[in-house]
Amino acid sequence: MSDRQLGGVNGPSGNFSTRSVSMETSDDRFIVSVDDDPDADTVSMGEMSGSNYTIVHDLSEEIGYVVVQGDESWMPAEAEFVRDRVIQIDDPVTQLSPDEVAKPDGLDPQSIQQWDKLEQNAGQIPADAGSGARIGIVDSGVIGAKAGDGVPEHPDLPRGSKVLTGSGEPNDDGVFEGPSYNFTGDGTGPGPVTDPHGTECAGTAAAADNGTGVAGIAPGAEIVDLRVFPAEGGAATGDILAAMVAGATPRDETVNVTVGEVVDDSMPREVRGSGCDVLNLSLGLPPLVPIPEGPLPSLPSPLIAVPLRTIAFFGGMYTSAAQYALSEGTLPIASAGNSGVGLGIPLSDDRQVPRLQDPEIDAAPVTFPANAEGFVSVGATGPIGYGWSADGDGVFFQTELPEYEPAQYSNYGTSDPTIAGGTAVDVTAGGGNFDSGAFASIDAIEAGDPIFDLLYTTAFTGDRRGGSLSPNFTFTAGTSFSAPNVAGLAALLYGFGDDPTPEAVRTTIEESAEQLPVGRAGQTAAASVGTPNAATDSVFDGDSPSAPGRVSGRLDPADHRGNGHIDVLAAIEPFLQG
Structure with missing residues (x-):
């Protein structure tokens, strides 16, 4: 095992990072x-x-x-x-730098490295599924989204047919045509500058099934870049609201927001709507605890005490943006967050994380936009203990819990409409996980075999300001990537359906989801193919959460999964049969 250890996470010889939300x-x-x-x-x-x-x-x-x-x-x-x-991106819990991952040659789109797609039987999804649907990525930019800038496209996110562009300049009538935009005012136009997070989300949702690299849940869907993170620093809430409004506005209508190549005067421009069917927001505020009156207490990290009025205002803003999107036929989807906190669960409740419990505080943490009414809030699941067998025979095996176990870092919780008006977690999807023990065998890890607990998706290296970006792939984990898996499913339903409403798409996603116990009995190291490592040969009794010790007592599965874990084939089966 490598001696590199950051944040308590052991891994192979790579650059792991743990980012914070502020x-x-x-x-x-x-x-x-x-x-x-x-x-x-x-x-x-x-x-x-x-x-x-x-x-x-x-x-x-x-x-x-x-x-x-x-x-x-x-x-x-x-x-x-x-x-x-x-705010900062709802960043990955752990990420292997793309420059440490060699680009595979001729990788099958349904590679074993994409366990999140394999557990959804993505090989049965047609390569053109999702055609006609648009997913707006409200994030740090998607590679290839800036027209004519010389930045290479990603082979799994081809420019034009997959990633729709925007020039950063108005037409002769002074109207910005998009559909991709940069709302930050940093003067660089659409597309990313340095951060691949938006590109990672785009590939997770809709990478093309084209015989190379990876494939997304909705391989036929189009991607619209709605960049809200500037070249340096975090995203302003006002820019996020503007991106949601422009992204949901129909293509034959305009909205007045600030976009463009040079925006020193910060003047609103007439911007044509992007006409997205789905908006993916893999970002969020840290868990906020509303204090009705009096001085704000100092709370354990990552909780932040704020006045109740602030919660109400932020909840109102995001709810209004979500309701506007829904009225235009667009479904907004948000990541639940990576703080491992019980959202909507009072700090006085024993279902809350033990170190955060306070019998004197009945207020419950919330986060935005996930808790705002109208959003589909997505928690993360992930396996613990995937890897190759130690004898080098190419056998892939599972050493511990299955793919649909709640991830240790994922926020969880139930609805508390008296505070936020929305729900903590509506559904879960694969977001990746990490294991502080052996992933497979020491020999396999030191040989550089991939870490299968993490998601594998599109990425890039480089800085657009100093030269071109180099397309690549990366391993990563976080609710940032469970959300685009659901966004991909939503795009499939829009593509298959006869002009469905967002409410109908949401209902199909939630009603087709499967509710499963947490920590299922019988899931032992010996319960799957191959010979597992003795270090991970442990038995789970079916009565404990996937991160024992994090929460006292057993949580109801709905506390982790809301309506359940997504089932892509169950959701689209009527259309495949038709």
């Missing part, structure tokens, strides 16, 4: 609730337009909010507003 408050940018009703208790769009503020995104007609930049002292007394929050 939240920063802007000093000069605000999200304001606006209402043109003269009897409303807040300001009108006319008042904000006539003020000293610079309008960044005018979302007043679509969701009733406007993003402005300026001095807080200019704000009208009756305005309801919050400082814009800058």
Whole structure:
């Protein structure tokens, strides 16, 4: 075993990283609730337009909010507003750097390295499934999305037929055509700059089944890049809202948001809607605990105490954006988060993580956008102990728990509509896992065999500002990647269906999901093909969560999986038979 150990995770000779989710408050940018009703208790769009503020995104007609930049002292007394929050990507729990992974030659799209696709029998999904559906990736950019910039396309995400482009410049009428956009104001146009996270999500959802590399759940679906993470730093909440609105707006309509190649003046532009059927948001705030009144207590990491008003405002913003998307026929999907926290479960409840329990605090953690009403919130599952047999005969075996076990890091929890109006986890999907013990044999790991507990997907290396990006693949894990698996399933249903509503797509996903016990009895190291490593030969009694000691007592499976673990073939079977 390699002697490299970061964050308690052992791995082969590679560069593992554990990223954190943080939240920063802007000093000069605000999200304001606006209402043109003269009897409303807040300001009108006319008042904000006539003020000293610079309008960044005018979302007043679509969701009733406007993003402005300026001095807080200019704000009208009756305005309801919050400082814009800058958040980080709901980053992978652990990730093997792409430069440590050699690009395989002629890899079968349904390779054994894609266990998340194999457990969904993805080989039975037609290569053109999802055709006609668009998935908007609200993230750090998708490789190949900028038209004419010389950046190479990824072989599994071909430009034009898979990844739809945007130029970053308006047409002769001053309208930005998209459908891919950059909302950050960093002046670089669509497409990623350095961070492959959005490309990883895109490949997980919809990489082409083209005889090379990997394949996504919806191999025929189109990808739209809705970039909200700038070249440096985190994403502003206002930009995320703008991306959702533009992404959901139909292709024959326009919206006024700030996009473009050079946006120093931060002026809203007339932007044509991207017409997405699905929006994937693999991002989120850290777990927030609403405190009704009085001083804010200091809470154990990763919890952050915030005023109840702030929770209500953020929940209202994201709910309004989700409701707008739904009204335009678009289904928004969000990752539940990687903090291992019981969302919607009071800190006084013994179902909460033991180290976070506090008998004096009845408030429950929430996170946005996952907890906002209208989103499909996705938790992660993953195997523990996949690998090659030690004798080198090529036998692939499972040493411990199956693929649908809740991942240690995944947030979990039940609905608490009195706080957030949404649900903690609606469904689960493969997101990857990691094991602090042996993955397979020491010999196999030191020989460089892949870590099958992690998801394998599209990626790249390089910095677009200093040269071209180099397409690649990576191993990764997180709810960031369980969410696009569900987004891919949603795209399949849009592609197969006769103009289905997002509510119908959501119902099919949830009703076809399978609810399974947690820590199933009989899942031992000897229960699968091959000869397992003795170090992982342990018995699970069926009464314990997959991370024993994390939660006292047994949680109801619905606390982990909501409506259950997705079943792609069960969801699309009527269409395949037809």
